[in-house]
Amino acid sequence: MSRRVLLFGALGAGAVLFAGLLIVPVMFGASRFMFGGGVAGGNCVNVAQAGAQPAAATGARAIPANYLELYKDAGEKFGIPWNVLAGIGKVETNHGTSTLPGVRSGENYAGAGGPMQFLAATWKAFAVDGNKDGRKNRYDPADAIPSAAAYLKHNGAPRRMRTAIFQYNHSWDYVNLVLDWAKRYVGGDFEVVQTNGVECEDNDLPVNASDLVKRIIAFAMAQRGKPYVFGANGPDAWDCSSLIQAAYRTVGLNIPRTTFQQWPFGKKIKKGEEQPGDLVFFDSGPGTSANNPGHVGMVISDGKMIVASCSSCVPAIGVKPYKRSDWVGVTRPLARPDLRKKAGELAAG
Template identity: 50%
Template sequence: MKLSPTRLALLIGAAALLLLVAVIVSPMLLISLPSFLSDGGTVPDCEDGTRVEEVSDSGTTDIPGEYLDLYRKFGKKIGVQWNILAAVGKRETDHGRSDLPGVKSGTNYAGAAGPMQFLVSTWGGKARIPMSSTFTGYASDGDGDGVGDIYNPADAILGAARMLKRNGAPENVRQALFVYNRAWWYVDQVVEIAKRYAKSGDVKLPPQASEECDDPMVEAAPNDVVAKILEYALAQRGKPYLWGGTGPDAFDCSGVIYAAYRAAGLTIPRTTFLQWPFGVKVLAGQEQPGDLVFFNAGPGTSPDSPGHVGLVVSKGKMLEARCTRCGPIKVTSYQARDNRVGFTRPLQNPGVLEQLKKLENPSV
């Protein structure tokens, strides 16, 4: 079909108009899309079950972009309120902008250093520590360079998040802040700053995952038995820790795992000390849902006799009942723990393999 010059001109003009509309609309879509995705108050993160609360105008204005990203990143990773982390950074050094001694080099009169003002002794005894070395403290490697640098914002903020978590955050955040700097006036000041930084004007607990986030974890289980274990375990979140508890209203760390396996028709040892030698050892990185992850924690424990255990529910995540003051049963990160001992797979224990055969063929 041969087009007339007039019709050809009209078609070229229409194509040009469509191209112009696309050029104008596409940037608008690109501008509006990130604002929707960054609405941490409404969009769940199914990987770890937390939601990052939206930042207030005050927070956006006052907090440097690099620091805001780090507060949100490590708050979510460790499971503490990002705005509490940010408020500590503001109160201590104005997010690293202070020129007082100890912020960028050296220490202050009390021996504290860096943007989050860690005592060097609490950090690990030195301001810069190779993470391959053995030390006791909160030295952390937030930027992945292999060194825990007390003056590095990423390292210091990750260390602060771990310290707050260790001492009661997110549930008992006031207690955690008191341990950070032992003065109740300090706690009050930090909480007030944190409220200004959050759009809600409050200090909220990072919520646990909803059922919409549980389903993919259960569906990704390697088999139906593990799916049953995960389904039961995840349903216990929010229940309190009770030493010696095996449910249904409260559990301790090994008790909730014992009950989850029992819900799948399997019997494993009741206590952490017996669960550790029971399962087949699994190399780090090869763990999968249904495996157990152990920690050198608690009185009378050691690397050869770990005192705390969690249930792997997805890569890097575990369900745990940690302690009375640590809050309710929840899903947390095991990758952030520096006292991890190892992984085991109870489903590969010879006795459990026999139980599985009987479940498959009850007549045997």
């Protein structure tokens, strides 16, 4: 992993909401819209084929047969292009054939071991029992290769493949070398997916939502690509609750500023009955609990929310799943009588 950094390295807030927020930068058409926000030109990345398994070419004949099979099996299971795993295996240990220390036993100078060169701590966190023999052996390619796939997956692959490979070994020279080999194994016509946080698959507005809810969601979605800054109120950066407040305010509806205030504000909704525009709350952050959630996102479809996650998250603001272990509950601000009345007045106007 990162023990080769030296080697490859040598080779190479708070502002007042603008009145302009009341104008939503959205173009409707067959429920598609273009995004502004922090994403230059409103471009999105198609990730539909990010995990596709390309056909092996002549160059793959140089890979030992057992390794080739393991790369393909792990690629299919974890949704990682098998040739990327093969590229890592080639660069790290020449598919386990290297005679250097730490390949078949022991560790190298940086503490890495096995055909995919795992540090002990990383192995402990991400090891997979690939051959189901009850052991996780970093020197066994049947375990090491799927473990590498799991580690890439954890770091954003296949949607952010270059980022994930960089986390495997913190050098862009390393990333390029791995991908050069990955191309050779499939005949050269291969490009990995690297999203900017805006995926084309997430650009559809909910079909059955009202125009008002679509406008609320559209504003929040248009902020993708901008940074998360705790306490920020936009327009250049947001935190989780300020993004939600601004999205509602852009259609003329006022809700509280903080997550702690937003939780008791809306009507509580049973899990499984949430709708687009509802708020989903999480037991995360300091001073929070199941009765006092400290993080919030907005439902855009079944299982998906638009959320400002954290300053180190990738993306910081983006579409993510909300059905997770720290999910506390759901509220519906638009079910409040005062907001329902206001929404009706806005619609009539």
